[in-house]
Amino acid sequence: MISQEAKKKLQKIVGEENYLDSKQSLVAYSYDSTPGYQALPHAVMKPRNTQDVSEIVKVCNEYKIPIVPRGNATNLCAGTCPLEGGIVLIFTHMNKILEIDEENLTVTVQPGLITLDMINAVESKGLFYPPDPSSMKISTIGGNINECSGGLRGLKYGVTRDYVIALETVLPNGNVIRTGGKLAKDVAGYDFTRLMVGSEGTLGVITEATLKLIPVPETKKTMLALYDNLEAAGRTVSKIIANKIIPATLEFLDQPTIKVVEDFAKIGLPTEVGAVLLIEQDGPQEVVERDIANIAKICEEEKALSVQVAQTPEEGAALTTARRSALSALARMKPTTILEDATVPRSKVAEMVREIEVIAKRNNVEICTFGHAGDGNLHPTCMTDVRNKDEMHRVEVAFEEIFEKAIQLGGTITGEHGVGVMKSPYLAWKLGEEGVEAMKTLKMAFDPNNIMNPGKMFAKESRKRVVVNR
Amino acid sequence: MSQTTEKRQQELAIDMKQGMDYDELVNCMRCGFCLPACPTYRETGGNEAASPRGRIALMKAVVDGLMEPDEDFEKQLSQCLGCRACEPACPSGMKYGYLLEDARDIIQKKKKHSMPVRMLRSLVFNELFPKQNRMRTVSSLLWFYQSTGIQKLAQATHLTKIAPGNLSMIERVLPKVPSPSRMKNRPSHVAAEGTAKKKVAFFSGCLMDTMFMETNDATLYLLSKANCDTIIPKKQSCCGALHAHSGEKDGAKDLAKNNILIFEKEKVDYIVSNAGGCGALLVDYGHLLKDDPEWADRAKAFSDKVKDISEILYEVGLPKMELDPQTVTYQDSCHLRNVMGTFSAPRKLMQSIEGVTYKEMQDADRCCGSAGVYNIIEQEMSMQILDVKMEHAKATKARTLVTANPGCLLQMKLGIERAGLQKDVRAVHIVDLLAEALKKAEGKA
Ligand SMILES: Cc1cc2nc3c(=O)[nH]c(=O)nc-3n(C[C@H](O)[C@H](O)[C@H](O)COP(=O)(O)OP(=O)(O)OC[C@H]3O[C@@H](n4cnc5c(N)ncnc54)[C@H](O)[C@@H]3O)c2cc1C
Ligand code: SF4
Ligand code: SF4
Numbered sequence: 016m017i018s019q020e021a022k023k024k025l026q027k028i029v030g031e032e033n034y035l036d037s038k039q040s041l042v043a044y045s046y047d048s049t050p051g052y053q054a055l056p057h058a059v060m061k062p063r064n065t066q067d068v069s070e071i072v073k074v075c076n077e078y079k080i081p082i083v084p085r086g087n088a089t090n091l092c093a094g095t096c097p098l099e100g101g102i103v104l105i106f107t108h109m110n111k112i113l114e115i116d117e118e119n120l121t122v123t124v125q126p127g128l129i130t131l132d133m134i135n136a137v138e139s140k141g142l143f144y145p146p147d148p149s150s151m152k153i154s155t156i157g158g159n160i161n162e163c164s165g166g167l168r169g170l171k172y173g174v175t176r177d178y179v180i181a182l183e184t185v186l187p188n189g190n191v192i193r194t195g196g197k198l199a200k201d202v203a204g205y206d207f208t209r210l211m212v213g214s215e216g217t218l219g220v221i222t223e224a225t226l227k228l229i230p231v232p233e234t235k236k237t238m239l240a241l242y243d244n245l246e247a248a249g250r251t252v253s254k255i256i257a258n259k260i261i262p263a264t265l266e267f268l269d270q271p272t273i274k275v276v277e278d279f280a281k282i283g284l285p286t287e288v289g290a291v292l293l294i295e296q297d298g299p300q301e302v303v304e305r306d307i308a309n310i311a312k313i314c315e316e317e318k319a320l321s322v323q324v325a326q327t328p329e330e331g332a333a334l335t336t337a338r339r340s341a342l343s344a345l346a347r348m349k350p351t352t353i354l355e356d357a358t359v360p361r362s363k364v365a366e367m368v369r370e371i372e373v374i375a376k377r378n379n380v381e382i383c384t385f386g387h388a389g390d391g392n393l394h395p396t397c398m399t400d401v402r403n404k405d406e407m408h409r410v411e412v413a414f415e416e417i418f419e420k421a422i423q424l425g426g427t428i429t430g431e432h433g434v435g436v437m438k439s440p441y442l443a444w445k446l447g448e449e450g451v452e453a454m455k456t457l458k459m460a461f462d463p464n465n466i467m468n469p470g471k472m473f474a475k476e477s478r479k480r481v482v483v484n485r
Numbered sequence: 486m487s488q489t490t491e492k493r494q495q496e497l498a499i500d501m502k503q504g505m506d507y508d509e510l511v512n513c514m515r516c517g518f519c520l521p522a523c524p525t526y527r528e529t530g531g532n533e534a535a536s537p538r539g540r541i542a543l544m545k546a547v548v549d550g551l552m553e554p555d556e557d558f559e560k561q562l563s564q565c566l567g568c569r570a571c572e573p574a575c576p577s578g579m580k581y582g583y584l585l586e587d588a589r590d591i592i593q594k595k596k597k598h599s600m601p602v603r604m605l606r607s608l609v610f611n612e613l614f615p616k617q618n619r620m621r622t623v624s625s626l627l628w629f630y631q632s633t634g635i636q637k638l639a640q641a642t643h644l645t646k647i648a649p650g651n652l653s654m655i656e657r658v659l660p661k662v663p664s665p666s667r668m669k670n671r672p673s674h675v676a677a678e679g680t681a682k683k684k685v686a687f688f689s690g691c692l693m694d695t696m697f698m699e700t701n702d703a704t705l706y707l708l709s710k711a712n713c714d715t716i717i718p719k720k721q722s723c724c725g726a727l728h729a730h731s732g733e734k735d736g737a738k739d740l741a742k743n744n745i746l747i748f749e750k751e752k753v754d755y756i757v758s759n760a761g762g763c764g765a766l767l768v769d770y771g772h773l774l775k776d777d778p779e780w781a782d783r784a785k786a787f788s789d790k791v792k793d794i795s796e797i798l799y800e801v802g803l804p805k806m807e808l809d810p811q812t813v814t815y816q817d818s819c820h821l822r823n824v825m826g827t828f829s830a831p832r833k834l835m836q837s838i839e840g841v842t843y844k845e846m847q848d849a850d851r852c853c854g855s856a857g858v859y860n861i862i863e864q865e866m867s868m869q870i871l872d873v874k875m876e877h878a879k880a881t882k883a884r885t886l887v888t889a890n891p892g893c894l895l896q897m898k899l900g901i902e903r904a905g906l907q908k909d910v911r912a913v914h915i916v917d918l919l920a921e922a923l924k925k926a927e928g929k930a
Contacts, residue, residue: 039557042546043534048515055551088533089517107531127531129521153517279576343516343576350511402511 017057017102021078025060025102028070033061033108044103047088047095049437050351051401056083056097063108065183065191065222072220072466073189075102081469084216086127086158089150091354092435094162094215098470104220106157112136113223119197121180123225126157133226142228145172148431149339157221163213165431167295167338170389171263172229174431176212183223184211187462197225215433216468218461232297235263236307237331238324240314241288245269245372245384248290249365251317252388255294256361258313260306264295265389266338269368272345272383272396279344282333288320292388293338295331341385342396349381349398355414357421358430361391370420371395378413380406392430418444419480439474448477497554497595501547504591506584510545513538513579519571524852525564528869534561537571537581544588554592562588564863566870567730568819568852573826582824583772586729593732659895663698673717675705681714682801686753688744688791690763690891691723697891703920704759704794710923711801715757718747724758726766729773741770742780745787756787759794759916761821761890767791768825793821794916795889799830806922807839807929813918814846814883816853816874816897818890831889831915838922844881848874853888855896867896868903875900878910886912 017025026034036058046053057080062068075082081101088095097103106127113123115137122137122144130151134144147166148154154164160182165174181195184207195201195208211218242248252265268276268291277284284291292314296306307324314322325331346352359367368384371393375382386394395417397410418428418441428441443451455473458465519537520526526536533539543561546552562585569582671694685708693701708715721744725737744767748756758764766773771785813835822828828850836843854870878886878900886901888894897912913921 037557038552038555039534039543039561042543042552043532043536043539045546046515046542048517050514053551087517087520088515105531110531150516150518153520279578340576343514343518346512346514346516346577350508352514400511 016100017080018078021074021080022058024074025058025071028074029060029062029067033063035059035061044085044088044105045097047085047090047093049091049093049096049435050353052093052096052098052436054096054098055100056103057100059103059105061105061108065185068104068185068220068222069189069191071102071104072185072187075466076188076464079464079466082216082220082466083468084126084157084161084220086155086161087129087153089154090158090162090433090435091356092162092215092429092433092437092471094433094435094468094471096436098436101466101469106155109222110155115140115142116197117142120228120230121197121225122228123181123223124156125223126155126160126221128156130154130156130159137228138231141231143231144178144226144228146175146178149342156224156226160212160221160224161215162433163431165387165390165392167264167266167335167387169387169392169431170265171261171297176209178227179208179212179224180227181225182208182211182221184219184221186219187464187467191222195225213433215435215471217458217472218467220467232263234300234303235295235297235328235331236303236324237264237293237295237334238307238311238322239334240292240294240311240319240322241285242290242292242317242319244289245368246365247317247319248292249368249388251292251314251319252364253362254313254317255310256389258309260296260309262294262306262310262389263297264293264335266293266386267291267364267368267388267393268293268338268341268385269383271381272341272385275344275348275383276338276341279347280333280340292319293334295335338385342394345383345396345398349400351399351401353397353399353410353414354432355395355397355417356386356392356430356432357395357417357426357428358390358392359421359424359426361389363424363426364388364391364393367391367393367421367424367426371417374413374416374420378409378416380410380413382413387430390430391426415441415478434472436471439472440476440478442472442474443477444480451477493595494553494555497592498547498550500591500595501544501554501588502550505544505548505587507548509580509584510541510548512577513541513545514577515542516576518576519574519579519581522570522574524566524568524570524854524870525866528866528873535564537575537579540565541579541581541584544584559592562592564866566819566852566854566856566859568856569823570819570850570852572823580772582769586732586734589730589732590734591732596732660696660699663695667698671717672705673719675709675715675717677712677714678709679712682712683754683797684714684716684752685755685757685797686716686718686748686751688721688724688748688756688758688763688767689717690758690760692891693760693763697894697914700759700891700914700916703914703916704757706920707794707798707803707916707923708757711798711803713797713801716751716753718751720747722747724763724766725773726762729766729769734773737766738773738777741766741773741784745770745780745783748787748790749783753790755792755797756790757794757797758791759889759914761793761818761825761827762892764791764793765820765824791825793825793827793830793889795831795834796827798919799834803834803837803919804923805839805926806837806919807926808841808918808922810840810842811885812842812844812881812883813838813885813887814844814878814881815849815887815915816846816878816893817850818888818893819852819856821889822850827889831887834915834919835887838919839926841922844883846881846883847877849877853893853896853900855892871896871900872903875904875906879904879906884910885918886910887915887918888912889915 041055081099083097084104085095109125110127145168148164274286384395529535725740728737768788771788774780774784854867
């Protein structure tokens with residue numbers, strides 16, 4: 016509950032027009048892209064600037080009102096579902112590009128800015144921001160930073176973390192800190208910038224970010240290789256990397272995924288093959304040509320059914336478009352789509368994919384796998400129906416087994432979607448109880464009243480690890 | 486909240502529970518990919534409740550019993566343009582338009598309109614639009630009014646200003662209505678000029694065949710030039726779009742059945758429409774009547790034949806066209822683009838005209854805010870959207886602003902007036918532009 020007194024104070028900060036608590040608003044901010052989660056907040060607030068945020072946080076800290084910072088709620092871990100009520104903080108007023116610095120190759124933005132809008136703005140100046148989550152048309156920079164989002168170009172260029180160089184953060188006590196800077200080197204104090212990246216709104220509110228840019232690569236080439244079965248594709252991935260070629264993109268689709276994507280995007284993908292690799296290289300012309308030729312050779316050595324290099328940029332773009340819509344196209348098959356992002360060292364991709372098939376069969380659930388094969392980040396995606404309780408239970412068991420296997424192979428439970436509520440029961444599987452304990456200590460130091468995005472990251476109780484019996 | 490409102494809301498909630506397609510509501514994965522495509526989301530500065538994802542969530546919340554169908558809820562659905570730009574953007578293939586239609590239909594049935602509104606709705610939906618002769622009568626009155634000079638007098642004395650809001654400006658942009666005798670004597674067959682390549686039936690549309698009769702004439706002229714043999718079935722009725730989008734679904738179904746019955750009799754390759762708004766409903770007849778065993782298959786067969794005029798002209802080809810050198814830009818009709826999937830044919834046709842420099846305006850695929858009667862009911866939002874649209878149109882420096890639907894055409898004209906561009910920019914239906922270009926090229930030959 017928000018007392019009348021607290022409400023008055025909050026309204027005074029932002030004005031009544033920026034404090035929404037009609038039933039309609041509460042419903043509209045009660046969910047995110049994670050299936051099966053919904054909870055109403057008590058109010059939705061639209062701060063206009065850092066000062067507003069700081070004052071809001073102070074009031075909330077005083078009255079112990081939960082705060083859920085929200086970008087555009089495209090996260091897949093129930094990270095912005097206000098499970099404990101409180102205030103959903105949205106950044107529709109704080110969505111500007113503050114500066115594009117062409118000398119230092121940086122861009123400084125407010126958190127509510129849409130990722131693609133920023134990418135377009137910097138590209139119009141010949142600059143490049145590589146992290147490109149499939150959701151970039153609507154995701155925000157604030158969300159990207161807090162989930163440490165990755166994308167198709169992650170293998171060669173890294174993820175959001177590698178591009179955040181300075182932040183302005185409002186801490187849970189209302190203090191505003193600025194960390195990092197337009198610097199390649201900076202060891203003054205703890206690296207708070209890094210700590211905030213991927214913190215999922217549990218440590219503070221990001222109010223400004225400076226991101227590193229690089230020059231736009233000169234050229235880009237896209238190719239597609241088709242395989243009879245999953246393992247051959249997996250072996251190709253490992254072999255490309257072992258040959259010391261780092262493609263910009265190395266994406267992987269299995270057969271059920273291909274079928275659905277083709278149905279949706281109609282770009283002439285053959286729907287009967289066992290697996291597809293979408294490979295892209297960018298950089299100087301000669302390097303691109305050479306790499307693509309070498310990769311083509313490897314594909315053939317690994318018994319690709321066909322290897323096809325896109326002849327025009329348009330053809331190439333159409334192929335990447337198909338990959339981008341994979342997840343959502345899958346959603347057409349069944350009412351509910353559960354997307355996971357178990358990640359393994361890339362040398363283990365083939366083994367992991369094989370195991371996912373086995374697990375799906377054993378539990379009698381339908382799982383399509385696609386993903387960023389180059390960085391070992393797979394997206395086993397389950398098509399189901401939340402209303403079918405029996406099947407949902409089997410889905411849960413299947414995913415537990417997938418997490419367990421990923422960890423066994425030296426991987427992790429989540430590569431880019433974050434922990435939120437969804438993965439919190441499994442966090443200890445990856446970090447150990449001691450690791451979670453250390454995180455809790457840190458969280459309490461920052462946020463003793465637990466007002467920042469409560470209920471996320473830390474589960475009420477950890478899941479017992481499953482023993483996979485074959 | 487008064488007891489009657491409370492009771493009404495409870496009843497409405499029950500009706501929503503029974504009437505909404507829950508499977509479709511659950512299908513939305515809340516990915517948000519539709520948000521950037523939605524004009525009302527954008528114009529409200531990113532209000533989730535005014536987005537497709539938000540509106541679906543609100544409908545679902547009502548069905549789930551999470552919220553009452555309160556005034557805000559009805560307002561939010563009313564503010565939706567129904568432009569369906571969210572549908573092509575949706576990777577999961579959500580049929581948002583159907584959900585909206587169902588919800589509006591349910592709300593409408595429960596609605597206790599005030600006496601004058603009730604009478605007006607009944608007049609428009611039961612008496613006027615379903616009956617082509619009545620349509621002619623009203624248009625005739627308008628013709629009398631326009632041709633006797635009262636229009637000028639009223640305009641001169643600013644008498645029309647007393648009409649609420651936009652009505653006065655809308656009135657000024659209304660086309661000159663043809664004389665009653667001309668409206669009565671409509672052809673029923675127009676032969677192909679040469680050897681017929683295709684046989685088509687023309688859906689003439691009620692507004693199009695009265696207020697926009699010139700455009701219909703131009704359509705028939707073009708079809709003849711493109712060597713299409715054209716039947717214009719006499720007993721066809723209004724498509725029912727206005728009904729369907731205003732929550733009068735039963736009325737729409739009756740009209741659909743009549744049209745299916747009439748057009749089935751003609752053995753044709755295509756059924757041609759020249760108004761995106763009508764065409765989109767015609768291709769949806771299959772869905773509209775899907776639960777009616779007697780009609781479902783026939784409706785689908787009908788829908789499968791419907792094509793927009795520009796698709797047909799592009800397919801069969803037109804003789805040489807020419808215009809004085811000018812820059813031309815195009816505003817998509819939402820339903821033509823988002824529901825019928827027609828967007829490249831009109832552009833290619835315009836580009837094929839000699840003398841025309843085609844310039845695409847920014848966000849041409851975005852709704853102009855006309856949306857049926859939206860510009861009268863939701864005036865503020867409509868004008869906000871329109872003014873942005875005119876900025877984009879202006880930036881192309883085009884002299885000719887082309888559209889493909891009567892509602893959009895009127896809205897463009899209104900926009901031109903509001904922006905004070907009457908001297909520099911004209912708005913025309915694509916069919917009229919093509920006919921003009923064809924005639925000009927012919928005159929030269
Ligand atoms: C179809 C689809 C495809 C996707 N593809 C990818 C992909 O390819 N790669 C990938 O990595 N992810 C992907 N995602 C997941 C998601 O889009 C990303 O996590 C994205 O970064 C979330 O951005 P958002 O603006 O929607 O943030 P939200 O979902 O609103 O928020 C995400 C987290 O950030 C916090 N937060 C947001 N703003 C702030 C702030 N200013 N201060 C503090 N905390 C804040 C929230 O509390 C929450 O914990 C996909 C999701 C969908 C639905
Ligand atoms: S794009 Fe489709 S599935 Fe995604 S939120 Fe919008 S309507 Fe729902
Ligand atoms: S129909 Fe148009 S206005 Fe309505 S939700 Fe869809 S995109 Fe938005």
